[in-house]
Amino acid sequence: MTASPHTVAEMIRRQLEGLTPTERKAALVLLGNYPVPGLQTVAQFAKQAEVSNPTILRLISKLGFSAYADFQQRLRDELEDRLRSPLTKDVRPSEVTDGEDATAYSAYWASVTEAMSASRHLIRPSEFDGTIALLSDGRRPVTILGGRLTSSLAMQMYLHLRELRSDVHLIQSQTGSWAEHLLDVNSSHTFVIFDIRRYQDDVVRMGQEASARGAKLILFTDEWLSPLSAVAKHVFALRIAVNSNWDSFAPLSALIEAMIARLSALRWPEIKMRIEELEAARRKLDL
The missing domain is CATH 1.10.10.10 (Winged helix-like DNA-binding domain superfamily/Winged helix DNA-binding domain)
Incomplete structure (x- = not known):
């Protein structure tokens, strides 16, 4: 397919x-x-x-x-x-009300599987490899930002990536303090941004400003494309619409896992030493 x-x-x-x-x-x-x-x-x-x-x-x-x-x-x-919200998305009633819960679960699972399959074919190898090159470059600080809901995806990326390399930062604070994360940003920086439909103006403005300062943007978005696609170095526009009032993060989450797996495979001897040091520090704190 x-x-x-x-x-x-x-x-x-x-x-x-x-x-x-x-x-x-x-x-x-x-x-x-x-x-x-x-x-x-x-x-x-x-x-x-x-x-x-x-x-x-x-x-x-x-x-x-x-x-x-x-x-x-x-x-x-x-x-x-x-512009659809959970209030305006069309869901086929027969797939969520007819039959037992298992039937509804299977129907939803099938729609997510379809979105995953379609998304896989929308990922260009050149975009994937280019992103891996940016994220694996230890000389490039990485800043990660998500929106109101996609902050969970940003956190997923951050928790994995910080164990693989140093100088990884997650923006979690209120918008008013975001400007602090733009200090000293230049062409040596990488920003990873998550922004899906009903795109957040503050997230878009933050990405645009980071790009204007020279940072390379990696954008995770949907098939309708965040406005940041115009300035991003690499764009992953995946299928998120499923048979639900809510969009699915499954394709985006799977892509994050694929990137972490690739980064680990490419630099495993170095990463292994880093994780061993981390585990040793955890044991000391536990004691």
Whole structure:
């Protein structure tokens, strides 16, 4: 099974390298405030991107749309999905109310399995390897940030990564103190950010500012793409929609585990010594 790109944003991410400089400029403008520019007229989109009208039309043609109206309809459909909350998501009643609990459990498990399978095919090896290279570089401090719900994923990444290497930091405090984590940030820093639909403005602004200071961003997001995809070095846009009022973190969590496994395998002799030292320190504290 090979999953095709589901959103316009994912189509763009997959084709960025093959676009002309002007097409790429327009594409990045669209990603930077997705999907607003694409919902405007061709002329308005072109003016905002500072390119010509024909450039916009060539871009949407390369994305596989025969008409600008078709392109805009896809964006409108995505916008509706992107803004869904647990109150507005459609769940098939027969799969959650019909039969015994085991039936409902099996149906939910099947939907998560489908999301996991689709997500696996949306992970590009170059993105994965590039992320591993950044995270394994001990000279690069790593800062991790999640949102209101995705903070649990940020914590998962942090708890594993801090045992594998030094200089790993988790942002947990109130937004008002986040600025402290931007002090001294430059091109030698790596930020790992989790941001899924109904994207958090404070998380987005934090990522944008870190990027503006030169930090390399690794973004974990969903198929509708956080606005941070426009500035992130590596983007993992996975399927999170399942047959529930709530989205599933399972694909994102599995990707974190895959990265930790790869990092461990690449540097095991060094990591083994670090964990042995950690275990020795724990035993002393226990005593």
